[in-house]
Amino acid sequence: MLLLIPGPVTTRPEVRAAMAQDFAPWDNDFRILYADLRGRVRAISGGARETHSAIALQGCGHFATEASLRSFVPPGGRILVPATGQYAERMMRLAREAGRVPVPLAVPGNGTVQPEAVAAALAADPGIGHVGLVYSETSSGVVHDPAPVGKVVREAGRRMILDAVSAFGALPLDVAAMPELDAVAFTSNKCLEGMPGLSFSVVRLDRLEACAGQAGSWSFNLADVQAQYRRSGDGSFRFTPPAQVLASLRVALDLYDAEGGQAARLARYRENARVLYDGMVSLGLQPCLAWEVQGPIVVNVRAPADPAWSLQGFVDALKSRGFLISNFYNTAEPSFRVGCIGAVTPEDMQRFVAAADAALHALGIRNRAPVASAA
CATH class of the missing domain: 3.90.1150.10 (Aspartate Aminotransferase, domain 1)
Known part of the structure; x- marks a missing residue:
């Protein structure tokens, strides 16, 4: 049976076979595996170890999106969200229920997000601190290019959070060229073709340190996870991880590189x-x-x-x-x-x-x- 849905996706037999082994997540061999995976997905994003960290959470891509919103947008903070479809609506709901203030920006029909419209909205509302953009809106099928949007966000002195859940690994991305990006959220499944159940945020370290303490959640606090890495090493996972999913992701990334x-x-x-x-x-x-x-x-x-x-x-x-x-x-x-x-x-x-x-x-x-x- 082929799954022709935008997630969970059809996976290779080698990826599924990697789930057959049990792992102890605190074992030193597993720590090496996890630290290596963090480095590999960070490299796919274009980030360097000195400037960016790949932080994993148990759960689907929405978990990483919520954690990114909570960790970087302050309570009561305003975030402009282009209304690209269902997943932009979900980002707005995640922000709203976390005590942040989403500001929708209308996007005509099935068109793409226009940087000029984002720039105008930011100029009209100095209280907006962030822009939240969905890179690939699966409810419509439209891709919204983050680079030109990010440029106007950067020029306006604001910050950006990118939902790349159905984009990461296939659509182009270079976080090093987009310093306005606080976080990019994605998953082990979708375009990486691993198993579902694991989400990532690639974050700017300087921004994460500046925003520490404002998440209002223990589970969705990326600064707290980064602190865990500093205390216990790059291969330590806060709380019990989906260990078999991580092991299968290693195989999926091997296949990704080979392709x-x-x-x-x-x-x-x-x-x-x-x-x-x-x-x-x-x-x-x-x-x-x-x-x-x-x-x-x-x-x-x-x-x-x-x-x-x-x-x-x-x-x-x-x-x-x-x-x-x-x-x-x-x-x-x-x-x-x-x-x-x-x-x-x-x-x-x-x-x-x-x-x-x-x-x-x-x-x-x-x-x-x-x-x-x-x-």
Whole structure:
């Protein structure tokens, strides 16, 4: 069964096999493994040991996002969040429930975040201290380039937190070139193709030290985790870690390096997305986005207007043919979404297109035009 969802993703057999061994997280051999992993993911981000730290937490990417917000935005602090979709909404909720003040910035339709709009919003509200940006918004499929946004944030003398949960490891990132970035949040799964259950924040050390003591949480306090490293070493994990997930991540990173790193992974995902997108069009279906703004992580496709259409029925028909997609959608109009990331290839996407065609036939769907444009 191939998981064609934007997470958890399909993983390689070698990655899953690494979960079979039990580990003692306080054992010296395991400490070496963990310290090495921290260094490797920091290097993928472009950070240096002297300036940045990769901090791991138990849990999904939202854990790292919340910890980043709590650790760097002071209580009552205002954070501008471009309203890119469901994951921007979640960032705003995390901020709000942590006692911070999210300030939404409207993003038209399925467009990208415009640096000029961010600059104008910051100029209009001097009380905003941070900008929170979602790099890859999986609810829409749009990628929002953090570099030009970061430039205006830097020029305005503000700080930035980046949700790179479905971007890290595939989409370009260089934290050394973006000194305005306090933290980048991501996960062991998604584009790194490890197992789920582990999240990371790559943080600026000078900023973390300056913000110590304001998290208001023991579990989501990145400064406290960094203090643990200083006391007990780079390989120490505060609280009980998902040890097997860490071991599998080591194998996933070996495979990542063997493939050619970030550039090669992005190239494969882009080709996955292209084959999928063109295949959906060839079946008479309509993707939600124009190709010019379609990101390589997830493709949303508008639901057919045919009365026989059922998203769950389509999901079940695909599952019986060896593919699993999400049984929900986050777009304004009815749709289905297909992930392009994980240990899948363009050939897998070709097989998926054929399976989707067969599933539509099996459901008796004759009209494949989208709901909104149906006669």
